[in-house]
Amino acid sequence: MSDNQFGDALLSRTDEHPMSTTAERSVVVQAPGGASPGKEWVIVTRGLKREYDMGGEVVRALQGVDLAIRRNEYVAIMGPSGSGKSTLMNLIGCLDTPTAGEYWLNGLLASTMSDDELARVRNKEIGFVFQTFNLLPRATALHNVELPLVYAGVSSDERKRRAKHALEQVQLDNRMDHRPNELSGGQRQRVAIARALVNNPSILLADEPTGNLDSKTSEEIMRVFETLATTGQTVIMVTHEPDIAAHARRIIVLRDGLVASDERRSTFKQSMGVS
Amino acid sequence: MSFLEAVRLAFQQIRVQKLKSFFTLLGVMIGVMFLIAVVSIVEGMSRYVEDDFAGALLGVNTFTLRRGTDMRFGNTTEAQWRELQRRPRLYRNEVEQVRAVLPPGVTSSIENMTFAYAASSQGRAKQVQAVGAEASYFTLKKYNLTSGRPFSAQEVTLGSKVIVVGTEVATHFFPGLDPVGRELRIGGAPYQVIGVIEAQGSVFGFSLDRLAIAPHTSPISRVTNPRGDVRSFVAQTPNPELLNDAMEEARGIMRGLRHLSPSQPDDFALETSASAMSFFAELKGKLIAFGTALPAIGLIVGAIVIMNIMLVAVAERTREIGIRKALGARRRDIMRQFLVESASLSVLGAAIGILLGIGMARIIAAVSPLPAGVAFWSIPAAVALGAGVGIVAGLYPASRASRLDPIAALRQE
Numbered sequence: 001m002s003d004n005q006f007g008d009a010l011l012s013r014t015d016e017h018p019m020s021t022t023a024e025r026s027v028v029v030q031a032p033g034g035a036s037p038g039k040e041w042v043i044v045t046r047g048l049k050r051e052y053d054m055g056g057e058v059v060r061a062l063q064g065v066d067l068a069i070r071r072n073e074y075v076a077i078m079g080p081s082g083s084g085k086s087t088l089m090n091l092i093g094c095l096d097t098p099t100a101g102e103y104w105l106n107g108l109l110a111s112t113m114s115d116d117e118l119a120r121v122r123n124k125e126i127g128f129v130f131q132t133f134n135l136l137p138r139a140t141a142l143h144n145v146e147l148p149l150v151y152a153g154v155s156s157d158e159r160k161r162r163a164k165h166a167l168e169q170v171q172l173d174n175r176m177d178h179r180p181n182e183l184s185g186g187q188r189q190r191v192a193i194a195r196a197l198v199n200n201p202s203i204l205l206a207d208e209p210t211g212n213l214d215s216k217t218s219e220e221i222m223r224v225f226e227t228l229a230t231t232g233q234t235v236i237m238v239t240h241e242p243d244i245a246a247h248a249r250r251i252i253v254l255r256d257g258l259v260a261s262d263e264r265r266s267t268f269k270q271s272m273g274v275s
Numbered sequence: 276m277s278f279l280e281a282v283r284l285a286f287q288q289i290r291v292q293k294l295k296s297f298f299t300l301l302g303v304m305i306g307v308m309f310l311i312a313v314v315s316i317v318e319g320m321s322r323y324v325e326d327d328f329a330g331a332l333l334g335v336n337t338f339t340l341r342r343g344t345d346m347r348f349g350n351t352t353e354a355q356w357r358e359l360q361r362r363p364r365l366y367r368n369e370v371e372q373v374r375a376v377l378p379p380g381v382t383s384s385i386e387n388m389t390f391a392y393a394a395s396s397q398g399r400a401k402q403v404q405a406v407g408a409e410a411s412y413f414t415l416k417k418y419n420l421t422s423g424r425p426f427s428a429q430e431v432t433l434g435s436k437v438i439v440v441g442t443e444v445a446t447h448f449f450p451g452l453d454p455v456g457r458e459l460r461i462g463g464a465p466y467q468v469i470g471v472i473e474a475q476g477s478v479f480g481f482s483l484d485r486l487a488i489a490p491h492t493s494p495i496s497r498v499t500n501p502r503g504d505v506r507s508f509v510a511q512t513p514n515p516e517l518l519n520d521a522m523e524e525a526r527g528i529m530r531g532l533r534h535l536s537p538s539q540p541d542d543f544a545l546e547t548s549a550s551a552m553s554f555f556a557e558l559k560g561k562l563i564a565f566g567t568a569l570p571a572i573g574l575i576v577g578a579i580v581i582m583n584i585m586l587v588a589v590a591e592r593t594r595e596i597g598i599r600k601a602l603g604a605r606r607r608d609i610m611r612q613f614l615v616e617s618a619s620l621s622v623l624g625a626a627i628g629i630l631l632g633i634g635m636a637r638i639i640a641a642v643s644p645l646p647a648g649v650a651f652w653s654i655p656a657a658v659a660l661g662a663g664v665g666i667v668a669g670l671y672p673a674s675r676a677s678r679l680d681p682i683a684a685l686r687q688e
Contacts, residue, residue, distance in 0.1 A: 095601060095681045116605045123603020134598045134685065138291060150280060151603040195602070 041104075042202050042234050043069040043092060048101035048111075050087050061087040063257035064101065069236065071202075074229035076245035077238045079254035086207070088254065089238045093126055093205050094118045106202045123151050127196025131208035133188045135180040141167065141191045142176040148199045166194040170224060186217035193224055197233070204228065206237040210244055222247050281615035288588075288616055289623065299584040300624030302577025303664055306570045307625045307657045311632025311649070313566035316639060319648035321559045324552070336515050337415075337548060338522050339386075340373065340529070341365060341507040344544040362542045364504035369532050373508065376524045378517060383510035384412040385491045387499035393487060394460045395448035403444050405461055407491030407499040413439075415511050423455040423470030426490055434492035438466035441486035442474045461487060462498040477644070518547065574660070577624065578668040585617050585672035589679075596676050597684025606677040613676050617669025618662050625661025629654055 050062040061084045069075055079085040090096040091103060094110050097118070103111040106125050113121065127148075128134075135144045145163040154162070167173050170190040180188050189209060196204055206225070210218035226247060229235050239245050253261040289296040343359040367385075374383055387407035394400045406412075413425040418439075426437045438459055445454040445468075454468045466489055475483035489495040500506050510525070512518045522545055529543055589596070596609055604612075633649050640647035 090682050093601070095685075116607075119600065119603050119605040119608075122601060128601050130685070134594070134601070136595060136598060138287075147599070148602045151599070151605075151608060153277075199603075 042071045044104040046102045049099045051099045072232050074235045074249045076248035076251045083254040084257040085254050094121045125202045127201035127204045129206040129209045131211035133192045145195045166198040170194045185213050203234045285616040285619040300620050302580045303621050303624035304628040306573030307628025308632040309570035312635040314653045315636035315647045315649045317562045318650040319646035322648045323646045324555050337511045339546045370508045373525045376528050380513045382415045384409040386509045387506040389499045391498045398448040403485050403487045406488040407495045418472045420470045421473045431490040436466045437469045438489045439470040441484035443484035445471045464494040578664045581668035589672050589676040593684045593687040600681035610673045610677040613673035614669045618665035621665025622661045
């Protein structure tokens, strides 16, 4: 499970980042390995650290992570419990800000953004897929998919059109008016994927996307991810299941808050069952 | 998220939890209901006083000359009362001289009024409003007669024992009979009924149809003004512009007759319906202030209930807030969503309260002598009040919701 053991510490976090303008943030810097944030590299982190204060004791969840992820990559982030993969995912997903280090997302310096700016980035740049789907239980599939567009300020008609289109992409256009409890687990996760894609995000960020699904449905979801990856969508997936991670083109393994290994695969599913 | 979107969402939420929402808005509903009922009754009373009381009892463009004012309900000090007792009485000769200087077109009449027991062979003794007046009194009061005729100037000069009665007097003393031509006794003297005035209705439960009007020169004066003075003299000008001139003429002649030096105050009273109205305006202000203070406490309780329920709602929907935040809701979006929800609840409560309050005012008006008239301004005021209560009550819960950490919120089951 990816449950974060530092949950209570997150609640008590109070550090706020000062406002900085977009112009300042889009300054191009040299990223590790010569990667510069911007057109080619959708994610660049430099010395990313995240510490939690747990009753006087400082817990270092991330101890300086340097990462660079290209546009159109299909990446899996793995690691045992407490390795910091959930913390990293929260940072990448702009749900949290680092204690130290820089995080560039699509050319924007996200590590020093204010709450409202982070909300805007989550809305426009990131599509979340969660283990527990996180659909609004009382809303129809269509309305769930519309939700990011509501906060993007898209008009009602345009919202409906785009949400329908996103549901068509995951072959759920015949289930638009169903509520989550009228859908199977796989269908729910496909609604969540449609919701993640509806605002054309830079990255699709999946946290244990198959954690609550049986193996057959997991394969079905993985096929959706595969299709998205081949059509040019950047996909970042956090998982602890090796056979799920094996679908990705690149596997990053975290251990004790640091990158332990970063492996690229030239061929799909070339080495099943490693690590 | 747009405002309209937030309203739609709020009503969706209210619909899903009908019973809970109903209990939530109960406080505001009851507060607004009583507020509307109280304001309606006070408004109804004031409308009544302005239209009927002033028109029926005092008359428009009318002034009254009398010894002392009797329009000061309980506001007299002992010194004022003593001064009143020392005043000379008003007599016929003074009235006639006042009448002589009034501009042409002014209708005037002596009006000696008191309550006295009347009797007839058909009905048992009952108190009536006995009036001694002149022939012009009927024109002045705009009394229309349903049967018979008013008494004439000649009958006033002669002091004839004729009487015109109100409908209530007619039906009580002559049940099932035509009262015209029959005998009504007041203060032991018999009067021949010559006319019946059409129904006038009532003011504050006080019937205007218990009248019995006889010439002031008739023996009725022994009942209405046993000292032989004039209780009051009423004059009506054809238009409001003339009223002040006529009053000043009357004042001038009266001061002359009483040999008052310019430094001395009037030792008689000249009243218009306006002076009585100013007293009522004061009373109305007090009634509204006291009448709204109590329901206002209800509204405060209502606000606390809404705040509580909204805090529970925020706790229950933490995960939903987390989802919305993850999908790009800003603090102010969450804040707005919960504020609009509590305001919608409260406005809905206020709306139901308005309807119930109007109903309550109607029922009170129907079963009691208190009149009721819904003040138009009280409806938007109640809606605004409801919205205000909802926003104030929702402020703290909404701000708590907006400050939730998205990661922690998403992890909540």
